[in-house]
Amino acid sequence: MPLLQVKNLTKRFGGLKAVNNVSFDIQAGEIVGLIGPNGAGKTTLFNLISGILHPEEGHIILDGQPLNQLSPPRRSLAGLGRTFQVVRPFAMTVLENVMVPLLARDPHMDKARDSAMQMLALLRLEHLADAQPDSLTLAQRKRIEVARALATRPKLLMLDEVLAGLNPTEISENLPIIRQVHEQGVTIFIIEHLMDALMAVSQRVLVMELGALIASGTPQEVTSNECVIKAYLGEETPTC
């Protein structure tokens, strides 16, 4: 049984079908990429899966459990973790930021502090534990975002453009962290606008355009797919 099943998901904003009849599966242990031009509907798809938005049609099933009727916090407790494309850490220290999801599961302060510290160590943020996030760089804030989501101990971690806006040095610092998290047994579903970075980590790639899923396959298959080339480069090809 797949870890995540998405069936015929549709979301409209007025006349616009931001997500149009999208279906796919993600197997446990996979690291799946999601690409597509700006406005393709990638973030909307994440919002539907995490429960911030409600679809007009379709089903979302995590580990055999239907999610449609669950609130966002219940989906988190069911094993769904996510980051936000626009990072807005809580107005509290870095350590306290990571304690929030832990305290939602177990109210013991000392335990939460210890686990949060371990999580910060994993993401090489422990020297910033007492810092206020708004004094940090974008790359560091994006790592806080990942640390927070990871602290929920998700079965599936959905990352929305955690590399966008970073310089090459920062990307080469943050990319191995994603691999490391995956090696710890977390299934990853990752949106990235930067093709190269995404291709480097993903085992399988889904491609969206104008709300629809237009291709899926290994990074090699997808980059040679004519429809994908058209979506990205705007070239006319007879098959699309």
Add this chain to the structure above:
Amino acid sequence: MSAKRLQLLGGVLFAAIIAVPAFVESRFILHMVTLIFFYIAMTSAWNIPVFGGKMSLGHAAFFGLGGYTGAILYVKFGVSPWIGAAAGVAVSLLGGVVMTLPLLRLRGPFFTLASIAFAEVLRMIAIDWRSLTNGSVGLNIPFKPGWANLTFQSGKPFYFLSLILAVAVVFVAYRLRHSALGFHLRASASNDEAAQALGVDTRRAHFIALLWSSGLTGLIGVFYVFFIYVVEPSTMFSLTLFSLQPALNGIIGGIGTIWGPVIGAIVMTPFGEYLRFYLGTIQQGLNYVVYGVVLILTVNFIPGGIVSLVRPKRSNRSDGSGSSSDTKEAR
């Protein structure tokens, strides 16, 4: 100021506060300080949901529910005020449920506006339900001094009772702020969507915070009624005295912090009484004009409130981070 010196200062101040009634015979001063203690308690209770960004302008509702419950039970049924206090808490908790369940769906300003209406409706009910409340005349607490009746010849017992209330409510607020609930509220206030995505049931957190707040406010209301010997609708459900004043104290002292409400109540209570006494005689409502000006100046020039000016500097382990964010998060 270093944290140590601040602690020392606090200790000396507290000792002085306890010693005041031994030296001060002036009823006026005792009354004023007692009023300050009541407002510290009230503002700190009002401030608990503010940890989560929910500002109520309807807390007179809980204050009045508690006060009326205690008074009606005592005057009409001869029930001890101490039992009345427990009943007052229960009734204001019920009021908390009725008010917050429908309102919690509302975001920031809409929640605040809707909360005003709630207290106003209760004030109308208190005026109309004459058989129980004696209408707009209200109920007088008979003067039968003694601890059992929570009625005293001297002003000193209420000085200490209100001090205990103030310390207790500040302590509860402190504990809540540093508990899991406090984290959930603060997370929701700064980014509710992210908090929910991390598994925080933010609506439940707001609800629990409002229950703590309404229950404590009801308790304070019971004691206040026995302090002033009377309940009447226009006082107990007063928009200005018990809905706006705590909010004003909180904003000027520093909302969402522990010490902001304390400092706000200490500064604003004598100021408010002074304005009411002197300006109120010149032109009714003039004191609120001054309030408005003070509020606008505070929000514009010290948005973190007075507390943001006196907070001790914390050591910051982050490399090269400034102290610009210090004021945002108070202990």
